[in-house]
Amino acid sequence: xxxxxxxxxxxxxxxxxxxxxxxxxxxxxxxxxxxxxxxxxxxxxxxxxxxxxxxxxxxxxxxxxxxxxxxxxxxxxxxxxxxxxxxxxxxxxxxxxxxxxxxxxxxxxxxxxxxxxxxxxxxxxxxxxxxxxxxxxxxxxxxxxxxxxxxxxxxxxxxxxxxxxxxxxxxxxxxxxxxxxxxxxxxxxxxxxxxxxxxxxxxxxxxxxxxxxxxxxxxxxxxxxxxxxxxxxxxxxxxxxxxxxxxxxxxxxxxxxxxxxxxxxxxxxxxxxxxxxxxxxxx
Amino acid sequence: xxxxxxxxxxxxxxxxxxxxxxxxxxxxxxxxxxxxxxxxxxxxxxxxxxxxxxxxxxxxxxxxxxxxxxxxxxxxxxxxxxxxxxxxxxxxxxxxxxxxxxxxxxxxxxxxxxxxxxxxxxxxxxxxxxxxxxxxxxxxxxxxxxxxxxxxxxxxxxxxxxxxxxxxxxxxxxxxxxxxxxxxxxxxxxxxxxxxxxxxxxxxxxxxxxxxxxxxxxxxxxxxxxxxxxxxxxxxxxxxxxxxxxxxxxxxxxxxxxxxxxxxxxxxxxxxxxxxxxxxxxxxxxxxxxxxxxxxxxxxxxxxxxxxxxxxxxxxxxxxxxxxxxxxxxxxxxxxxxxxxxxxxxxxxxxxxxxxxxxxxxxxxxxxxxxxxxxxxxxxxxxxxxxxxxxxxxxxxxxxxxxxxxxxxxxxxxxxxxxxxxxxxxxxxxxxxxxxxxxxxxxxxxxxxxxxxxxxxxxxxxxxxxxxxxxxxxxxxxxxxxxxxxxxxxxxxxxxxxxxxxxxxxxxxxxxxxxxxxxxxxxxxxxxxxxxxxxxxxxxxxxxxxxxxxxxxxxxxxxxxxxxxxxxxxxxxx
Numbered sequence: 129x130x131x132x133x134x135x136x137x138x139x140x141x142x143x144x145x146x147x148x149x150x151x152x153x154x155x156x157x158x159x160x161x162x163x164x165x166x167x168x169x170x171x172x173x174x175x176x177x178x179x180x181x182x183x184x185x186x187x188x189x190x191x192x193x194x195x196x197x198x199x200x201x202x203x204x205x206x207x208x209x210x211x212x213x214x215x216x217x218x219x220x221x222x223x224x225x226x227x228x229x230x231x232x233x234x235x236x237x238x239x240x241x242x243x244x245x246x247x248x249x250x251x252x253x254x255x256x257x258x259x260x261x262x263x264x265x266x267x268x269x270x271x272x273x274x275x276x277x278x279x280x281x282x283x284x285x286x287x288x289x290x291x292x293x294x295x296x297x298x299x300x301x302x303x304x305x306x307x308x309x310x311x312x313x314x315x316x317x318x319x320x321x322x323x324x325x326x327x328x329x330x331x332x333x334x335x336x337x338x339x340x341x342x343x344x345x346x347x348x349x350x351x352x353x354x355x356x357x358x359x360x361x362x363x364x365x366x367x368x369x370x371x372x373x374x375x376x377x378x379x380x381x382x383x384x385x386x387x388x389x390x391x392x393x394x395x396x397x398x399x400x401x402x403x404x405x406x407x408x409x410x411x
Numbered sequence: 412x413x414x415x416x417x418x419x420x421x422x423x424x425x426x427x428x429x430x431x432x433x434x435x436x437x438x439x440x441x442x443x444x445x446x447x448x449x450x451x452x453x454x455x456x457x458x459x460x461x462x463x464x465x466x467x468x469x470x471x472x473x474x475x476x477x478x479x480x481x482x483x484x485x486x487x488x489x490x491x492x493x494x495x496x497x498x499x500x501x502x503x504x505x506x507x508x509x510x511x512x513x514x515x516x517x518x519x520x521x522x523x524x525x526x527x528x529x530x531x532x533x534x535x536x537x538x539x540x541x542x543x544x545x546x547x548x549x550x551x552x553x554x555x556x557x558x559x560x561x562x563x564x565x566x567x568x569x570x571x572x573x574x575x576x577x578x579x580x581x582x583x584x585x586x587x588x589x590x591x592x593x594x595x596x597x598x599x600x601x602x603x604x605x606x607x608x609x610x611x612x613x614x615x616x617x618x619x620x621x622x623x624x625x626x627x628x629x630x631x632x633x634x635x636x637x638x639x640x641x642x643x644x645x646x647x648x649x650x651x652x653x654x655x656x657x658x659x660x661x662x663x664x665x666x667x668x669x670x671x672x673x674x675x676x677x678x679x680x681x682x683x684x685x686x687x688x689x690x691x692x693x694x695x696x697x698x699x700x701x702x703x704x705x706x707x708x709x710x711x712x713x714x715x716x717x718x719x720x721x722x723x724x725x726x727x728x729x730x731x732x733x734x735x736x737x738x739x740x741x742x743x744x745x746x747x748x749x750x751x752x753x754x755x756x757x758x759x760x761x762x763x764x765x766x767x768x769x770x771x772x773x774x775x776x777x778x779x780x781x782x783x784x785x786x787x788x789x790x791x792x793x794x795x796x797x798x799x800x801x802x803x804x805x806x807x808x809x810x811x812x813x814x815x816x817x818x819x820x821x822x823x824x825x826x827x828x829x830x831x832x833x834x835x836x837x838x839x840x841x842x843x844x845x846x847x848x849x850x851x852x853x854x855x856x857x858x859x860x861x862x863x864x865x866x867x868x869x870x871x872x873x874x875x876x877x878x879x880x881x882x883x884x885x886x887x888x889x890x891x892x893x894x895x896x897x898x899x900x901x902x903x904x905x906x907x908x909x910x911x912x913x914x915x916x917x918x919x920x921x922x923x924x925x926x927x928x929x930x931x932x933x934x935x936x937x938x939x940x941x942x943x944x945x946x947x948x949x950x951x952x953x954x955x956x957x958x959x960x961x962x963x964x965x966x967x968x969x970x971x972x973x974x975x976x977x978x979x980x981x982x983x984x985x
Contacts, residue, residue, distance in 0.1 A: 403605070
């Protein structure tokens with residue numbers, strides 16, 4: 129059986145979950161970009177959002193919690209002809225996987241990282257995530273979360289990411305466009321997506337996000353890093369949606385002399401004479 | 412016959428370069444070599460020494476008794492002359508006070524100063540050493556070897572210094588020569604890196620950790636020249652193994668290496684490779700633990716750890732390495748087994764062999780069938796089950812447990828893998844029936860793996876190539892192969908009926924030879940570089956056989972053949 133189109137499989141999400149909108153937008157974005165399922169690899173770690181690769185007809189790598197970026201990075205290194213997309217959650221991306229997040233930015237590996245940011249842990253039923261607001265009460269933060277929430281957009285900009293954007297499941301047309309831009313961008317692209325968790329986050333609801341967000345217009349220059357940082361610091365009642373920053377720079381493949389030319393690594397032949405030469409050097 | 416030379420000094424005195432130059436010149440003269448490095452975990456100061464053992468036959472370990480001690484600092488003379496043989500030579504600078512009748516005090520520093528560079532002292536000493544051991548001075552050879560380490564003007568100056576040293580000494584030992592001049596001179600780490608390259612390695616990720624770092628550095632130095640190998644320093648060991656798993660899933664041969672501490676971080680991902688059935692080679696170059704332990708020293712204490720590392724049950728292979736030649740062999744096998752059974756394979760090395768350099772014949776490089784090339788056959792196999800409404804089954808249930816493996820993006824079919832339990836297609840399931848079927852499918856791979864394991868090497872008497880049982884049966888594994896060779900020879904010469912079984916492949920545990928030979932043995936003794944006898948535990952677990960005594964060392968230093976023989980004579984009666 130060959131899948132000609134991006135289709136959904138049976139999901140295991142709660143009715144009303146923001147993940148449905150993201151899955152739907154992902155399918156549309158890939159179709160509109162003219163991709164076929166067999167040339168797309170969707171990767172994730174563990175979490176409710178991280179089940180996305182299981183629910184779309186594409187190649188799928190669902191690894192360990194927090195560890196989606198390293199395998200996705202190496203998949204792109206091994207076979208650059210694959211379109212690699214990470215579709216996973218805020219805990220997977222910024223909590224357990226925080227270190228990999230920083231270093232994927234430094235590598236500027238060509239992949240799109242979609243973070244379903246519902247500011248809560250869904251799979252484990254409602255504990256704080258790195259982006260949970262201060263004072264937000266949960267079964268594990270019974271007096272309210274004490275820690276300063278992580279600002280992923282600001283961290284990404286500070287670390288040198290070349291594509292930093294934010295979407296919202298309540299703005300589907302814009303979200304599809306942002307996904308297409310992130311996938312087409314050459315290099316590491318972070319798209320943080322606000323989504324409600326209807327079961328475990330009663331604070332950051334659809335209505336709450338709709339009230340507190342606004343769409344960036346053409347007055348913002350997405351090549352202005354300081355302006356992008358100022359926008360990323362808008363975390364209160366007025367939070368921007370759209371591309372905060374977009375500047376292309378050499379990717380991991382551009383910088384790596386082995387990958388720069390020669391085509392996909394996995395297609396390169398084995399040359400015994402080359403290795404024999406290395407052995408002779410040691411005689 | 413072999414000689415044993417020790418070069419000692421403080422970190423930063425250049426003993427490493429002097430030793431490397433000596434090794435190369437001795438090899439050119441035909442000598443076989445085995446060199447061990449004893450470094451403190453610091454960059455400057457402290458006391459470091461290198462032991463160069465060379466002879467007319469292949470050598471596989473160090474020895475205790477020294478023929479020559481070269482002391483570039485006073486502590487070297489104080490620390491090592493107790494091991495110097497009565498007719499040995501203590502070579503030191505004339506400034507070192509010594510009442511030892513074996514002392515040969517030469518104007519090493521003064522000559523170097525006279526030649527205009529105090530750093531030439533090492534070359535003056537090296538020249539004197541060659542003369543002591545009767546190695547001919549060939550200026551072009553000396554200049555060429557020095558030129559591989561030094562800038563031209565320094566190489567010229569050092570060649571002059573070398574000659575001056577050579578002329579200062581007189582021949583004291585009978586010259587030796589073997590057939591090793593055409594051999595490679597390699598460290599264990601280089602051999603492992605080369606074995607990986609010869610296996611079609613395309614991707615290597617690692618986080619620096621002694622003593623595994625030289626593998627990373629050798630591969631990095633060859634990456635560009637090879638043109639087909641990407642070497643990436645990961646942000647941590649968790650990333651390193653997950654990178655390797657991703658690369659392997661996509662279809663290139665991939666590897667990571669570390670030491671026990673880094674392996675501890677990799678453990679969860681080892682299980683990921685197990686349940687997703689992605690071929691993976693992980694090398695654990697052991698050093699003494701727990702935690703940071705002794706970073707630059709040696710131990711064999713990770714065996715029990717790697718046997719069961721990671722939660723749950725999944726097939727794996729554990730291969731240890733016994734000599735430089737075998738590091739090549741085992742690394743090649745690790746990649747083949749990982750691909751054949753789609754399992755993680757753990758290569759268990761240690762600091763002793765990893766950092767030791769030795770001569771070995773140049774191995775042959777044979778063609779390798781890479782995963783992308785093997786896919787056509789897998790696609791043919793999978794096709795029997797593909798239909799209009801039946802997708803590609805990455806985890807198709809088969810008798811061998813091995814499913815036809817397609818690579819993502821290399822066919823119209825989708826390749827779905829998940830760390831959750833999954834059905835044949837790779838989709839998450841909690842079905843009890845599917846769970847049982849998948850656990851059993853994965854477990855069946857162990858049957859094939861077990862059949863591919865190599866029996867332990869027998870060191871002892873043979874008849875028509877078959878082992879002859881002995882009264883005393885020694886058991887060891889990995890890098891103790893070399894010392895056990897010498898111990899068996901010493902004990903046999905002393906009249907003991909003795910043989911040794913030394914395992915390379917450790918899991919699935921090959922037990923046939925042990926079962927045959929232990930039946931008539933009076934005593935079975937395990938010899939290991941750990942404090943709890945981890946091989947003995949594995950033997951008992953797999954065969955029910957309990958060892959009668961143990962010879963264990965766990966101070967971070969390798970047992971020598973002499974020490975094993977001595978302890979057997981004192982601790983294990985006939």
